[in-house]
Amino acid sequence: MRQSAMRIDTIRAAETRPTTVRHDDALISAKGVSLVLSRQLILQNIDLSVPKGSFVSLIGPSGCGKSTLLKLMAGLLQPTEGSVSIAGLPPVEAARKRMIGLVFQExxxxxxxxxxxxxxxxxxxxxxxxxxxxxxxxxxxxxxxxxxxxxxxxxxxxxxxxxxxxxxxxxxxxxxPAVLLMDEPFGALDAITRDSMGQSLLDIWQRTGKTIVLVTHSIDEAIHLSRHVHVLGIKPGRITESLDIDLPYPRDLSLTEEPEFVRLVVQLRTMLRESHQPGASS
Amino acid sequence: MSDQSLNTAAESRLTPILVAANDRWLPAIILLVATVVAWEAAVRIFDISAFIVPAPTAIARSLIDQWPSLMQATLVTAGEILFGFIVSVAVGIAIALVIVRFDWLGRALYPLVVLFQNVPKVALAPIFILWFGYGLAPKIGLILVIAFFPVTLSMLAGMQSVDRSLLSLMNSVGASQSQILFRIRVPHSLPQLMAGTKIAATLSVIGAIVGEFAGAQDGLGYVIQFASTQLDTAQVFAALLLVSVLGIVFYYAAEILERVVVPWAPKFSRA
Structure with missing residues (x-):
């Protein structure tokens, strides 16, 4: 618990983390993003790149700041350190140009x-x-x-x-919008509705070519839908692992029975379990 | 969208209400009739003096005998209530809008409005008579100070209970403060505003009667006061009966208004 009450000096000390992200085809990019709210370090040194036209999921335990990261991308919050850009623009400006579509749980x-x-x-x-x-x-x-x-x-x-x-x-x-930012959009729905909504979303994504960032806490949903999954850890919120889902599109629910899908579920579950361990930096 | 289709839609919606009314109102009507019969019997059996408790038949007789003058008084009081109610709702809405729209003014105004609620407003009646005379004005003023508060409070609660993610959506497309106010906050507040309006309707009746008690030459409040000095208790009760009818009429008028203004409110859409 004590670890969360950090100062900006501590964030700077953590900036030594090597950057492995490619920024070439990124539509959304976050560089060294940290966020302090009410003296609590919510997000620490996030480097994230969302390629144009891709489907990216952010997954992590409750309180890891995945929704907060989405708000930073939407321009609803400003980072304490680092920067977020959408097609080279600050998110607030991108939103004014109707580049951002938002969907929340409700x-x-x-x-x-x-x-x-x-x-x-x-x-x-x-x-x-x-x-x-x-x-x-x-x-x-x-x-x-x-x-x-x-x-x-x-x-x-x-x-x-x-x-x-x-x-x-x-x-x-x-x-x-160029980007659809979705914060647990199916979180309040029952399992069956949830499945068919996910399938519809894939369908919409393929027909419109939008770039989608989905915050979810469902492992199946993340693997079923996305091309890239980023796992967030807690205290402070940071990206601990990234996983490419190399399953071919179009995907449907029968995918969930395939060995490769099951293997990815196990892999992602292990990553999530590790992300539950609090740590100052990776 | 022809008128006919609208009419049938309204009828089909009203029929189940009428059928349900039968079941809903019957027990109350039976109890009311039984109470009136017991009252009449008690007055006759125990030979209670008419100026202490008049029998229902005596009240009815007074009602019929004095009908023209009682009707005239009823119209005067009804006018005061209606006018006062409209002014209260208008002022109540205006204060709520000012508090929400102009932050600084709101922070100045809101505590004072709440503080003012602690003044026993009925006691203001003599002062209003002093300032505004014996006509309509002091009654309207009294109704206003009594009835605007639930309107302001309910509308404020409605405007401030808009979901934050909805506000985020509005902000993300660059909505202005007045767009958020008039396209989201105000319509969102209407169901709660209508609840406050119904309370205001009831309080308006009280305001009018108190205003007439304090000083008037007409109206049901004046009739009640005058008849009681004459020990004409039957007429006091007759006037009281008419005040109650006025109260019920205004309450249900507000309820009909609610159905017209917010047919989409959760309480109507559950069925």
């Missing part, structure tokens, strides 16, 4: 608007030149992309949890 739809108006809600604020009809058309198009084309006029309370989350994904995609 869909947070507006209960007074129907599905299609919810899907175009953020777009209507980001681009005030669009007419009501244009917004509707864009919302409808996005609902169709997430498989809710015939639910456009339903109110949020008429939709299931999974459907609400689909609308939330449509709302993010309506901005036509």
């Amino acid at each position: 869909a947070n739809l507006l209960p007074w608007k129907n599905a299609v108006d919810n899907a175009s809600m953020l777009l209507s604020i980001a681009d005030r030149s669009l007419s009501r009809a244009e917004l509707r058309a864009r919302g409808q198009e996005m609902l169709e992309l997430v498989g809710l084309g015939d639910s456009a006029h339903k109110q949020p309370h008429e939709l299931s949890g999974g459907m609400r989350q689909r609308v939330a994904i449509a709302r993010a995609l309506a901005l036509d």
Whole structure:
């Protein structure tokens, strides 16, 4: 517990960690990112590169700061040390240019608007030149992309949890962002819905070519969906391991029965177990 | 979107309410009738003096005999309540908006508004009479100070309970503070605001009667006070009955308003 009450001097001392990340084709890159909040070292010396068009998962125990790292990428928090950039821009600027789509665990739809108006809600604020009809058309198009084309006029309370989350994904995609940042988007859903949502997300990813960063605590989900998995350790939050998932796309749920999948699950589980051990630096 | 389809939709939604009302209200109606019969019987059997407890039939007689003047008084009081209620809701909403929108002003205003709640507002009635005379103004003022607070408080609670990740979403696309206020916070606060409005409706009735007690030449509060000096207890009860009816009417009017303003509120959408 004591270790978490660190100062910036301590972060600097840890900067000797060798950088192994390639920055050539990176759409998102974090360089030497540390974050101190209320005198607690939350994230320490994160180096991360997300290649354009890839699907990257961040996995780690509760409290490792994986959601916080996502917030840094979204520009909702500023790093104490180091920098984050999206296509060379600071995240706040990238967000203003509609390059970032956000999806959280809760869909947070507006209960007074129907599905299609919810899907175009953020777009209507980001681009005030669009007419009501244009917004509707864009919302409808996005609902169709997430498989809710015939639910456009339903109110949020008429939709299931999974459907609400689909609308939330449509709302993010309506901005036509380069990057989709997702913070445990299926965390509140039951196992079966979760599987089919994951499959849909893969489908959307392949059709749109978006770059996706997914925060999850599900090992299966991380391996099933992503091309790269980064494991975060706790106290302080840092990247302890990175794993490339070299399974071919398109992937479906039958993948989970293959020996290579099972081998990766075991490998990732071992990495996660080790990441639970607190440590000052790797 | 024809009018006809809207009508049938409204009817189909009302029918189950009417059917349910039968079951829901029947026990209450039976108890009410039994109480009135027992009251009438008790007054007759024990020969209770009419100026202490008048029999229900005596109250009814007074109601019928004095009908034109009682109706006139009812209209005056109803006008005060309606006007005062509208002013209270408008001022209550305005204060809540100012507190949320202008941070500095809000921090100045909010503690004072809460502090003011500790003033026994009924006791302000004589001062309002002194300042504004015997007309409509002191009643409106009194209703305002009594009824604006639940409106302000409920709307504030609603506006401040917006989920943080929703605010993050809005910030990520560069929404301005007033966009967040009017497109998210205000509509989000409406279900709670309507709950506060119903309380304000009830308090408005109290405000009007207290205002009339303190000094008036008309209205049901004035009738109650005048009749009690005349020891005409039956008429006091008749006027009380009309005040109660007014209270019920205003409460249900606020409830209908709620259905119109926030048909999407969780309490309606559960069915």
